[in-house]
Amino acid sequence: MGTRSTPLPGVGTQYDFTTEAGQHISVVVHHDGRRFLGFYRADDPDTCQASVPLTPEEATSLAHLIDPMPLEAIRTDGLDLVTEHIPVSSHSPYTGRLLGDTRARTRTGASIVAVLRRTSAHPSPGPDFRLAAGDTLVAVGTREGVDALAEIIAGG
Template identity: 80%
Template sequence: MTTRRTPLPGVGTQYDFATESGHHLSVVLHNDGRRFLGFYAADDPDACLLSVPLEPEEATALAHLLDPAPLDAVRTDGIDLVTEHIQLGARSPYSGRLLGDTGARTRTGASIVAVLRRTGAYPSPGPGFRFATGDTLVAVGTREGVDALAEIIAGG
C-alpha cells in the first residue's frame, strides 16, 4: 500500500492511494471544498476510469463507513465521550442561523466546541455564532448525544 500527496496549485490537493493488489484511486480536495473520488486503470496510472463528485456530507458519510469508530474517543470515569465532526450541509435548517437556535446542549447534552470553516477555525463558539453552509461542527458528548445532535443539524 502506498499513499502520495500532490499539491495542485490553484486547485487543491490530490491524494493517491495504491492498494497491495494494485488498484489505484485518488481523492482530490479542491480549495473551494469540492471533493472527487477517482478510480484509475491498473496498467495506466494516468487513465482515470471514473471520477465521482462528493458533497461534503457524502464525503463525511463515506469516511464514517470506512472507519466507523468515532474520530477521537475519550474515556473518563467510566463514561464514554466521543468527539465527532458534523457537516452542516445546504439542506440543514441551521445554515445561516445562530448556534443558540439549535438548543444543542439542552436538547442532546452534546456541546459544539469548535466550528471549522474554509477561512479558519472558531474554537468555543458562543450562542451568537452564525453557521454557514459547509461548516464542520466539532461536537463532544456521549455517543447518543452526538448522534442526536447530528440528526438535529441534518434537519431530522
C-alpha cells in the same frame, strides 16, 4: 503501498494511493471542499477509468464508512462521552443563525467544540458564531445529549 500528495496550483491537492493489489486510486481535494475520486488502470497510471465527484458531505460519509476504527466513544472518569460530527443542512432551522440560538448545552448537555467549514476549522466557537449550510458541528457529550443535539440541528 504509500500515499503521494501533489499540490495543484489554483485547484487544491491530489493524493495518490496504490493498493497492495496494484490498483491506483487518486483523490483530488479542491480548495472549495469538493473531492473527486479517480480510479486508474494498473498498466497505464495516466488513464483514468472512472471518476466520482463528491460533495464535502458525501466525502465525510464515505470516510466514516471506510474508517475501520471510528472514534465512537471516549471514557473519562467512569463517564461515557461520545464525539459526533453533525452536519448543518440547508434545511436546518439554524442555517444562517448564531450558534447561541441553538442553546445546545442548556437543552442537551452536549457541547459544540468546533465547527468545520469547507477548508477551515473553527475551534471553540462562541455563541456569536454564525452557522452556514454545509458546516459540520463537532459535538461532545453523552450519547443521549449528542443525539438530541443532532435532532435540534436537523429541525426535529
